[in-house]
Amino acid sequence: MYTVRKLEQQGNRWHIFLDNNVDFLLYKGEVKKLNIQEGACINENQYQLIHEILYKRARERALYILDHSYKTEKQITDKLKSGFYPTDVIQKVIEYLSEYDLINDYRYAMLYIEYKASSKSGRQIVQDLLLKGISKSMINKALEETGFSDESSLRKVIEKRVSKYDLSDKKDLEKLYRYLLGKGYAYDDVKRVVMDYLI
Numbered sequence: 001m002y003t004v005r006k007l008e009q010q011g012n013r014w015h016i017f018l019d020n021n022v023d024f025l026l027y028k029g030e031v032k033k034l035n036i037q038e039g040a041c042i043n044e045n046q047y048q049l050i051h052e053i054l055y056k057r058a059r060e061r062a063l064y065i066l067d068h069s070y071k072t073e074k075q076i077t078d079k080l081k082s083g084f085y086p087t088d089v090i091q092k093v094i095e096y097l098s099e100y101d102l103i104n105d106y107r108y109a110m111l112y113i114e115y116k117a118s119s120k121s122g123r124q125i126v127q128d129l130l131l132k133g134i135s136k137s138m139i140n141k142a143l144e145e146t147g148f149s150d151e152s153s154l155r156k157v158i159e160k161r162v163s164k165y166d167l168s169d170k171k172d173l174e175k176l177y178r179y180l181l182g183k184g185y186a187y188d189d190v191k192r193v194v195m196d197y198l199i
Contacts, residue, residue: 001041001042001043001044002018002019002020002022002041002042002047003018003019003039003040003041003042004016004017004018004019004036004037004038004039004040004041004042005017005018005019005038006038007031007036007037007038010025012027012028013025013026013027013028014026014027014028014031014036015084016031016036018042022086023084023086024050024054024084024085024086024089025083025084026050026053030053034046034049034050051086051088051089054085054086054089055089055092055093057085058080058083058085058089058090058093059093059096061079061080061083062076062079062080062093062097063102065079066097066102066103070108070111071103071108072103072105072108072132072133072134073094073097073098073103073105073133074132074133074134075132075133076093076094076097076103077090077094077133080093105133105134105135105138106138106141106142108132108134109129109134109138109139109142110142110145110146112125112128112129112132113125113142113143113146113148114146116128117146117148117152117153117156118153118156118157118160119153119156119157119160120153120183120184121150121153121154121183121184121185122143122148122150122153122184123184123185124183124184125139125143125148126139126143127184150185150186150189151189151193153185154180154185154189154190154193155193157180157183157185158176158180158193158194158197161176161179162176162197167194167197167198173194176194177190177191177194180194
């Protein structure tokens with residue numbers, strides 16, 4: 001048994017807070033149908049019914065998000081958390097998505113590295129993927145698998161940018177250095193590779 005601690009109206013939905021520190025959103029019609037009121041008790045059957053409603057809704061939301069772009073487990077989890085779905089509902093959705101291979105953090109890391117290899121340094125790629133919730137060991141494995149090389153990436157970035165600079169001008173050369181260092185490339189690598197363009 002759970003007690004409804006508080007109800008807050010949010011547009012055409014109610015934000016419901018239970019005494020077990022679980023909160024969620026339900027539409028007004030659902031609240032009325034389930035007879036949810038402040039101070040009322042929710043039995044296990046009602047709770048399971050609410051859980052099923054929320055699970056179906058969260059799963060549809062996750063599938064909609066994935067229909068537009070590939071996401072990591074953390075990104076889907078964060079999106080569902082922002083929709084006030086309970087942790088156990090989110091976990092069930094993640095299990096469903098994983099079972100059907102709709103989310104796969106390793107594959108995401110591989111695709112991200114291949115896509116960004118010509119515009120970002122290894123350091124930047126690692127940082128981006130860590131923020132997306134992918135583990136360092138998985139990122140390192142993906143970097144190795146894709147054959148990512150900072151030097152190759154650096155050369156591609158320089159080739160795209162070099163025409164914008166007059167490398168015989170010291171100020172322009174410094175600007176290029178600053179740009180490349182800002183992208184996360186190591187100073188020694190930048191110095192060595194830029195030298196090839198000065199000859």
